[in-house]
Amino acid sequence: MSLAVQAAEPLGRVDLSIGLYRIDAEVAETPGRRAQGLMGRERLLPHEGMVFVFPELRAHCMWMRNTPLPLSVAFIDDSGRIINIAQMQPHSEDNHCAAQPARYALEMNQGWFAEKRVAPGAKLVGLERLPAPR
Helix, strand or coil, X not given: CCHXXXXXXXXXXXXXXXXXXXXXXXXXXXXXXXXXXXXXXXXXXXXXXXEEEEEEEECCEECCCCCCCCEEEEEECCCCEXXXXXXECXXXXXXXXXXXXXXXXXXXXXXXXXXXXXXXXXXXXXXXXXXXXX
């Protein structure tokens, strides 16, 4: 299946949480969906985000090409712990990378993690409901 077709398929959603905070996350588990990410998206509701599921554990990097809204990204290890959080500016091609090998990345509206006082070491719950990466 081509990357364009994969990206055009409806995205799955999953309920995740960090502490008391619920997250309605779109799932990007295929190469096409991971490449598309939140490109072209004008807004996210306060409790919405996108979780990226990577097939390999490594120091993944994210960028904001064609993405008009400012985002924060948390890189997450196999156990669901946040490794580090980066702030990403709209339309930037700067790389924002995991400080250690990561299995997941969670993009939220910029400032969401800081507003909720979510920091590295916090645990993301619900990852077992995610589909396997492809």
